[in-house]
Amino acid sequence: MANKKIINIPLGSQHISLLEPVKFKFACENEKITEVDSDVGFVHRGIEKACTTKFKFDAVPYVVARICGLCAITHSLCYTTAVENLLEGEVPLKAKYLRILLVELDRIHSHMLCLSHTAENAGFEAMFMQIMGDREYVMDLQEKITGNRIQFDYVSIGGVNRDITSEIIKDIKTNLKIIKAKVDEYIYEFTNNWSLSLKFQDIGTLSLDEAYDYNAIGPLARAAGLKTDVRSETNYLPYDEVGYKMQLGNTGDIHGRNIVRLNEILNSIQMCENIVDGLPDGEIFTKLKGKPNGESLVRLEAPRGELMYYIKGDGKPFLNRVRIKTPTFACIPAFMEVFKGSNYADAPAILASFDPCMSCTAK
Amino acid sequence: MINKIKTTLERVVEDINNFYIKEKHHFLTLNGLKLDEETTQIQWIFSQYGEIDNITMFYVDVKQYEVIPSVVKILPSAIISQREIVDMFGIDVEGSDKGLYLDEDSEQMPLGSCGI
Amino acid sequence: MFSSVKKAFKNLFSKPQTIDYPVSPIEKPAGHRGLIEYGEEHCIYCLKCEKACPPGAILFVPTDTPTQNPKNKKSQEYKYNPHLCIYCGECVRACPKPEEALWQSEKKPMIAIKEDRVNDSWFEIEKLKK
Numbered sequence: 001m002a003n004k005k006i007i008n009i010p011l012g013s014q015h016i017s018l019l020e021p022v023k024f025k026f027a028c029e030n031e032k033i034t035e036v037d038s039d040v041g042f043v044h045r046g047i048e049k050a051c052t053t054k055f056k057f058d059a060v061p062y063v064v065a066r067i068c069g070l071c072a073i074t075h076s077l078c079y080t081t082a083v084e085n086l087l088e089g090e091v092p093l094k095a096k097y098l099r100i101l102l103v104e105l106d107r108i109h110s111h112m113l114c115l116s117h118t119a120e121n122a123g124f125e126a127m128f129m130q131i132m133g134d135r136e137y138v139m140d141l142q143e144k145i146t147g148n149r150i151q152f153d154y155v156s157i158g159g160v161n162r163d164i165t166s167e168i169i170k171d172i173k174t175n176l177k178i179i180k181a182k183v184d185e186y187i188y189e190f191t192n193n194w195s196l197s198l199k200f201q202d203i204g205t206l207s208l209d210e211a212y213d214y215n216a217i218g219p220l221a222r223a224a225g226l227k228t229d230v231r232s233e234t235n236y237l238p239y240d241e242v243g244y245k246m247q248l249g250n251t252g253d254i255h256g257r258n259i260v261r262l263n264e265i266l267n268s269i270q271m272c273e274n275i276v277d278g279l280p281d282g283e284i285f286t287k288l289k290g291k292p293n294g295e296s297l298v299r300l301e302a303p304r305g306e307l308m309y310y311i312k313g314d315g316k317p318f319l320n321r322v323r324i325k326t327p328t329f330a331c332i333p334a335f336m337e338v339f340k341g342s343n344y345a346d347a348p349a350i351l352a353s354f355d356p357c358m359s360c361t362a363k
Numbered sequence: 364m365i366n367k368i369k370t371t372l373e374r375v376v377e378d379i380n381n382f383y384i385k386e387k388h389h390f391l392t393l394n395g396l397k398l399d400e401e402t403t404q405i406q407w408i409f410s411q412y413g414e415i416d417n418i419t420m421f422y423v424d425v426k427q428y429e430v431i432p433s434v435v436k437i438l439p440s441a442i443i444s445q446r447e448i449v450d451m452f453g454i455d456v457e458g459s460d461k462g463l464y465l466d467e468d469s470e471q472m473p474l475g476s477c478g479i
Numbered sequence: 480m481f482s483s484v485k486k487a488f489k490n491l492f493s494k495p496q497t498i499d500y501p502v503s504p505i506e507k508p509a510g511h512r513g514l515i516e517y518g519e520e521h522c523i524y525c526l527k528c529e530k531a532c533p534p535g536a537i538l539f540v541p542t543d544t545p546t547q548n549p550k551n552k553k554s555q556e557y558k559y560n561p562h563l564c565i566y567c568g569e570c571v572r573a574c575p576k577p578e579e580a581l582w583q584s585e586k587k588p589m590i591a592i593k594e595d596r597v598n599d600s601w602f603e604i605e606k607l608k609k
Binding site: 213215321 | 365385386389390391392394396397408410412413414415416418438439440442443451463464465473474
Binding site: 055058059062063133136140143144147148153156161162 | 496508510511512531533565566567568569572
């Protein structure tokens with residue numbers, strides 16, 4: 001009887017289909033993966049240490065927003081909410097509605113980037129270019145509201161920085177109508193085209209039992225059937241007044257995750273239109289007094305999952321501890337479990353469907 | 364509000380085993396907090412599915428030379444948070460090795476007692 | 480197949496989506512972020528902008544040739560580094576006279592060239608502060 005030989009193949013930090021610097025080492029027997037070893041941390045910059053020694057507590061929202069380019073507003077909003085819990089005063093309601101508007105616009109363009117990367121891995125270059133071109137409508141809206149396309153610098157302690165005018169509201173409604181028609185076309189392509197998404201059914205599956213074991217979060221967990229979403233488990237932002245609905249799948253494979261992301265884009269477009277129609281009157285900024293004293297823990301839903309901030313201060317301008325838990329960092333054990341048992345040739349497609357963000361992981 | 368429960372190094376695995384139910388609780392992460400020159404506080408943070416803002420935290424005060432037991436048999440996703448504690452604070456955890464973020468020739472233990 | 484023929488026919492007569500920059504300029508919306516500008520006659524030297532700046536791009540350093548402003552009691556001079564600035568606008572919000580002494584314009588920042596010694600000259604200004 002012939003012995004089965006074990007070969008080690010790296011999906012290294014330089015690979016033709018990788019967007020992010022991550023290294024996996026696979027031990028394969030005849031093309032089936034049996035063991036996985038991973039290495040993250042190629043872009044470690046020491047941000048947790050810098051937030052407590054070099055920057056005072058009211059300059060930290062600008063530092064923390066530069067951890068990641070795609071989820072910049074969720075980092076700075078989560079830290080600002082954590083500090084506002086320790087100061088005296090209250091944020092006005094109009095500022096909270098404007099904060100939700102930008103978080104949902106951010107979610108739309110981040111999911112479009114992940115879907116275009118999936119199309120590129122399947123060989124459909126024309127759709128990759130088309131989705132990237134349609135993403136420009138959302139970036140134009142963001143530039144009109146805040147002044148920047150990617151790093152917004154819009155949230156400060158006590159409210160938001162700029163107000164919204166009626167011409168911008170008209171532009172928001174026109175652009176969102178264009179994007180909704182295009183997303184309907186994408187849903188038709190993703191559910192009817194064999195080589196784009198339907199051939200990935202039953203590949204890269206995470207079952208409901210494994211999702212409970214490994215504490216999966218974000219669209220990865222919702223596609224497996226696990227009912228978890230931070231937007232329904234917290235009440236710092238008024239999500240139940242703007243029409244939020246949880247989107248679930250039940251298969252847990254790559255095709256299921258694509259469909260969950262497309263449905264979330266439609267729900268976000270509906271929420272943005274509801275916000276713009278029912279915006280309350282009032283101020284956008286109040287000045288909060290005091291220095292942070294005590295501990296506070298806040299969670300928020302980033303496009304990739306659940307983001308957590310824990311801060312501790314004792315009445316001085318510099319904080320004692322800032323702990324950041326990013327969604328991709330918490331999901332790495334679940335990623336390594338999904339790879340086992342699948343073919344080596346499917347590994348780039350599985351990795352693209354997780355939507356990893358390595359600048360958030362190795363902060 | 365955070366419910367804080369104090370435990371000791373010998374009892375922490377047993378306490379978490381009695382508390383954690385797979386379909387009800389969600390494990391967030393491990394955290395370390397430097398209290399003074401010799402003592403560090405290690406925290407295990409949990410939340411609950413479907414409830415609003417229900418956070419539970421188990422905490423232990425350890426010295427620099429003590430070894431923290433591993434909870435990977437109960438919580439398989441804790442393996443990566445334990446490797447981060449070894450790198451950042453310099454405290455040994457069972458079954459986790461160094462080298463997640465920092466290289467050998469860089470400054471070691473930036474958040475721990477030997478750092479600032 | 481019929482729908483793809485219809486789509487190809489429609490694409491034949493619509494204009495392309497790319498902008499041919501730099502032949503045609505990019506249109507910027509109103510209110511985009513530009514350089515910070517300073518009006519010296521209205522400044523009261525309270526130093527709030529220096530404390531509010533996150534990367535430390537505004538510094539007030541002692542000088543031998545002070546201006547004629549009666550509020551300038553410690554003979555200080557305003558220095559601004561457009562290459563360290565992140566254009567967030569925190570200094571404008573902290574200033575007690577935001578439209579007269581300090582405001583954000585819509586001008587484009589300049590490019591850093593090696594002959595200007597951008598980093599070395601800023602390090603010398605920082606040493607004057609200590």
